[in-house]
Amino acid sequence: MSDTTDTPRERKPLGLKRSIDAGEVKQTFSHGRTNKVVVEVKRRRVLGKPGEAAAPAPAPAPAPSPAPAAPPPPAAKAPVRAPVGETPQERVARMQREAEDERMRLAEEARKRDEEQARTSAEDARRRAEDNRKAEAEAAERALDAPAEASAPVQVADAGEDEAPAADGTPAPAPRRFTPVARPEVKKPELKKKEEKRPAADPRAERGAGAGDRRSGKLTVTRALNEDEGRRARSLAALKRAREKERRSHGGPAKAREKQVRDVVVPEAITVQELANRMAEKGADLVKALFNMGLMVTVNQTIDQDTAELLVEEFGHNITRVSEADVDIGASDDQDAEETLRPRPPVVTIMGHVDHGKTSLLDALRGTNVVKGEAGGITQHIGSYQVKTKDGQKITFLDTPGHAAFTEMRARGANITDIVVLVVAADDGIMPQTIEAINHTKAAGVPMIVAINKIDKEDANPQRVRERLLEHEVMVEAMGGETQDVEISALKRTGLDDLLEKIALQAELMELKANPDRDAEAVVIEAQLDKGRGPVATVLITRGTLKRGDTFVVGSESGRVRAIVDDQGKQIKEAGPAMPVEVLGLGGVPGAGETLTVVENESRAREVAQYRAEKATAKRTTLAPTNFDTMFSNLQSSVVEFPVVVKADVQGSVEAIVNALHNLSNDLIKVRVLHAGVGAITESDVGLAAASRAPILGFNVRPNPKARELVKRDQVEMKYYDVIYHLTEEIAKEMAGELGPERIEHVLGRAQVKEVFRSGKRDKAAGLLVLEGVIRKGLHARLTREDVIVSATTIASLRRFKDDVDEVRAGLECGVVLADTNDIKPGDNLEVFEIEERERTL
Known part of the structure; x- marks a missing residue:
């Protein structure tokens, strides 16, 4: 019983049998696209010829001395007995080594079998090629040895109409130099030649071809790594470029393309760049052409329709003139049917x-x-x-x-x-x-x-x-x-x-x-910038029905109706005539009083909005100073400017505030509104106010967090209001304080210079006759000569005979010394006045 337990049972080596090898291949497509694909290569299955037994495993090479018998196959060797005292870890490691050795031995046997099959296939191919050449040679010899009468029908069949036999039975002319011969029954020798040239090193490729290329579309590691088959397919555009390059290299310089003539739509005013875009030309070329015409312009400047027509004809295009009515949407004069x-x-x-x-x-x-x-x-x-x-x-x-x-x-x-x-x-x-x-x-x-x-x-x-x-x-x-x-x-x-x-x-x-069954038209009653909903316009539908999803244009803004809200705050799908609603989905805050018009598509809406915006910009540009003289005259003006930045909750309040501020202006001081907008006070508003040292007037609005930080940092003056007349009253007081107190002159007396005397080394004294009023010491005086002011000064000294006095009344004579002036002549007039300061009001 102990012998049975001690004798180890025959065990197979422990290992993983890998029948499939996996790999990863990177595929490359056009336009720079790539893809990684996991491919599998199955182990080759060896198939023998029909009727043959399975090939035995190849024996090792014979030794130099003859052996009495072939050595036993390695697979039949006796299992190795486990050493005594082997631990489980050592046993597992030993079994893994044995399995790896077995795998290497099997791989080496498979490689040798593949090489043997490849040599056999190459020999078979050479043998078939040799047989084909011999068959062709024998067929040619048989054709040459055949009698003439056998080849005559072939000649008659191949001859033309002029070489046909005569009607009297005379023999036909001699055959042509290259007489066609009858081919032996050999099936497609060309294919045999191709098979001869085709390398047969890979038996799998040969089997695939014999099977009708049924697996030719499958991606394998061999095909992916093959240089010829792994190259990515070229796109159609790449093939066209390659052909064009080859044609240019062989045929010399390429032919000049024919210029494409376009129909260019030109409005009454258009920028040079926009005209270049419509003509599909370079903007620099248009600027150069205008320079040759004597016009110094840039691509961003606007030109009129006549100049644009000259440019279009210069570049060989056709012009289509359109007026403002063709581009813009005017007031609808069409009347609905009764x-x-x-x-x-x-x-x-x-x-x-x-x-x-x-x-x-x-x-x-x-x-x-x-x-x-x-x-x-x-x-x-x-x-x-x-x-x-x-x-x-x-x-x-x-x-x-x-x-x-x-x-x-x-x-x-x-x-x-x-x-x-x-x-x-x-x-x-x-x-x-x-x-x-x-x-x-x-x-x-x-x-x-x-x-x-x-x-x-x-x-x-x-x-x-x-x-x-x-x-x-x-x-x-x-x-x-x-x-x-x-x-x-x-x-x-x-x-x-x-x-x-x-x-x-x-x-x-x-x-x-x-008429409710038409595209809607509406009038903007009020507009505002809502924090959560964006630009919102309160409109009154005048005719038609406004529906959700309609594309519209209002002023220089375009948009698509995202939501319609009635006066109760409920969202509705459509609004009929004479109904006030709020419209959401505008691109910006429109002006109050502008007309909202529904158009057919978004491109039309953008075109009209862009045209109106360009027109408004051109209008502002024409109102701006156009030369340096005008700019300098504005700078030298004595009118004091009071700059402000206005932000309000709705468009109507902005209009009312701006108009009220302009009404506060007078000949001495005027309000300059740097910016007036709808919505919360932003960082840009604070930056503008800080640069201009202007206060920010907020009407029912407040600054956002970032703007509040900038206000503290830049120390910008902020003023908040919710009632408009409170705003106007306070701004009027500040404008009055900017001018200072009001100065009022009160003329007290007038006198005439009779004589001029020297007083001291530098000063001159004037002998006066007081004509009216009174002359006091220390008052302001104005010296005039022929009603032209010579100097404005003060009375430094006043004497009556040799005594200093405080005042001299009308009808008396006196002597005065004027401060800061000695330009006094007999016949001059002296006007004495005092200045009263009052609190200024606007």
Whole structure:
């Protein structure tokens, strides 16, 4: 039993049998693209010829002395007995070494078999080639030994029509020098020759060719690493370039390409670079051509249409002239067909003096409280709302500011409205902004309804308001006129139904209609830069329907409607005529009062916006000083400039502030607005203010964090306001302080120089006769000669005879010594005055 356990069992060597070798190949494609591919190479399977037994393993080379028998194969050797006391780690290492030796032995045997097969294949190929040559030689000899009558049909068949046998049976002419012979039945010797030239070192390639190249598309390590097959395929463009290069190298210089003639669209004004782009020419070539014409321009300068036409013809292109109307989108004069018109809500603008109750009236109609949201209780934006009456009709209301600074807002509100409701307080009566609103309404040519508010007050007198309206040619129905009037109280909510009825009646008489089934057109009521939503424009649809996704252009900005928000803050998909909405998706903040027009595509919108921007830039350039004389005259002007930077929350406030600041300017000091924009105060605003030493006026806006840091670092003066007349009052005081106190001259006396005496070594004394007033010592004096000022000085000394006196009155004579001047002659006049300083007001 111990013998059985001690005798080791025959074990196979421990190792991994690798039947597949894996590798990584880098593929290269056109345009610099590469890819790494993992490929596998299967171990070759040796196949014998049909009918043959499997080839035995090759025996080792025979020794010089004959051996009685071949040595046994290595695979049959007895297993090595494990040494006594071997640890498991040593046993595993030993088994790995044995497996590696076995793998190397098998690889060497496989290599020898491959070499033997390659030699056998080469010998078979040479043998087949030799047999083919012998067969061709035998076939040629048999053809030469054949009788003439056997070759005659071949000659007749190959002869032309002129070599045909004659009709009398005479033999045909002698055969041609190279007589075709009949080929033996040898199948395609050319293929045999090709097989002879083809290297047969790789039996796998031979097997693949015999199998019809069915595996030719598979990527292997051999194919990937082969220089001929691994080269990446050339692109079509590379092949064309190679052919062109070869043609140039063989055929000499390439032929000049034919110049392509283009149709160039030229507007009324265009830059040189833009014209070069449209002509597909170099900008430098156009500048050179203009220089030859005597024009010194750069590529960024604008040229007129006639000069552009000369350039286009100079370069051999065709010009297409377009006018401003062809590029820009003007006001739509087209009228919609009568059958396409549908009734629309009326647009009603509420106007009047500040604090007369316009916004309170709108609050009462809407059931909201807008006044609490307005700083100082006054409206500083154009608010737009839509109210639904009891009978289901809709009315669009626009609330305009009543302050004097918002003149343009009121004018804009009157121009886009159908009906104006003039709110007049029953206690205050007609005020300046009331008169201004009446004038705006008359200029716009729209009907007016007078709403006499605050009738609940004790000192209310509606009849006096009606009488005062007659002074401004406004006659209400109670006074025998055509203008409707209604007494209301926005606070007590009385008379509101009567007001709505009168508005509905007036709208019914006007027959307001619009076509909703067309591209939308709208008027920008207000615009602002919202921190979270970007540029936002409040628009009033005039005709058509604005839909989400429409492409539009407004002023010099273009965009795509990203969202539409109604007056309740809800997002809607479309907005019809006479509906106020907020539009998101603009490229920038447009100007208030500009027209929004929907266009067919984005390229058209960008073209129109770019044209309008170039036109605005050209207009600003023409207004700027164009020569050094104008610039220096502006520098030498005695007018003091007060620079400011204005930032506000909406576009309408920016307009109102800028206009109010310009109205503060006078002959001595003027406001220079360095920059006026919408949105928060940014770093660029602080940098501009710091460079110009100007204050920043923020109206309902604040600086961002980075701007606040710059304000502290550069010590820029910041001023925040939420009521516009507070801003104007404070800026007026600062401008007055910039000029200093006001100096007022009071003339006290006049005298005439009779004689001039010497006083001391340098000074001269003048003998005077006081003509009027009084002359005092130490006062300011002005010496004139023939009404021309000679010098402005002061009276240093005053004497009466030989005594020093303080003053000399009219009709008396005296002697004076003037400070800082000796240019005194008899006949000069002396004017004495004193200066009073007062606090300056603008």
